Amino acid sequence: MRKGRFVAFEGGEGRGKSTQARLLADELESRGREVALTREPGGTSGAEAIRHLLLSPPGEGWTIEAEALLFAAARADHVAHRIRPALEAGQWVICDRFLDSSRAYQAIAGGLGDEVVRRLHEFGSRGLLPDLTIVLDCSEEDVSERLQARDRGVSDAIGGREATYHSAVNRAFLDFAVDEPERFAVIAGKGSVEEVHHRVLQAVEPLLRSES
Numbered sequence: 001m002r003k004g005r006f007v008a009f010e011g012g013e014g015r016g017k018s019t020q021a022r023l024l025a026d027e028l029e030s031r032g033r034e035v036a037l038t039r040e041p042g043g044t045s046g047a048e049a050i051r052h053l054l055l056s057p058p059g060e061g062w063t064i065e066a067e068a069l070l071f072a073a074a075r076a077d078h079v080a081h082r083i084r085p086a087l088e089a090g091q092w093v094i095c096d097r098f099l100d101s102s103r104a105y106q107a108i109a110g111g112l113g114d115e116v117v118r119r120l121h122e123f124g125s126r127g128l129l130p131d132l133t134i135v136l137d138c139s140e141e142d143v144s145e146r147l148q149a150r151d152r153g154v155s156d157a158i159g160g161r162e163a164t165y166h167s168a169v170n171r172a173f174l175d176f177a178v179d180e181p182e183r184f185a186v187i188a189g190k191g192s193v194e195e196v197h198h199r200v201l202q203a204v205e206p207l208l209r210s211e212s
């Protein structure tokens with residue numbers, strides 16, 4: 001039985017997802033919740049090994065089909081060995097990226113189509129969805145400065161794809177939120193880290209209330 005709460009952070013590259021995920025986890029812990037802070041691809045030793053294969057591909061690189069299968073395999077391991085046990089133990093799971101990244105990067109920008117990626121998720125992870133998915137929305141200009149500072153011109157196999165791919169990714173996240181408003185909160189990434197954190201807490205408040 002599932003007793004905990006599951007929040008995912010999503011968005012394109014350099015949106016500050018990891019920072020906001022950590023701040024939310026800290027805040028929940030200070031309010032007495034047990035928290036599992038995790039990320040994708042990764043979160044278990046098996047999924048971290050797959051992360052390495054995805055971000056630094058050996059040989060000539062993965063086809064988009066193989067890439068989608070590897071993300072789904074990493075997620076299946078992460079869900080079975082980390083996320084479901086934490087939820088069953090009543091913990092809050094805060095995850096930096098989840099299924100909607102596969103939908104945006106592989107299904108939409110990569111051209112595989114949403115149906116395929118959702119089927120892989122049904123098969124691999126029994127369709128587990130977060131209670132709330134927070135999309136951090138930033139302008140391309142704000143992000144490009146942040147990315148240059150972070151990556152210093154060195155990006156991984158997916159981060160290094162062309163600008164049109166990343167624009168399609170960013171648009172896809174916003175479209176998902178329009179299609180399923182009950183599952184998503186779109187949060188403006190503009191302003192200080194504290195300002196964005198405050199907006200995140202407001203979005204999470206209904207979930208906190210739903211516990212009691």
Ligand code: TYD
Pocket residue numbers: 012013014017040041055071097098099100101102103105106158159
């Ligand atoms: P990461 O360094 O975690 O990126 P970021 O800091 O921007 O979150 O690398 C994860 C990369 O993998 C990122 O480019 C997004 C991509 N990705 C997918 O393409 N599909 C997925 O399902 C997931 C989880 C990530």
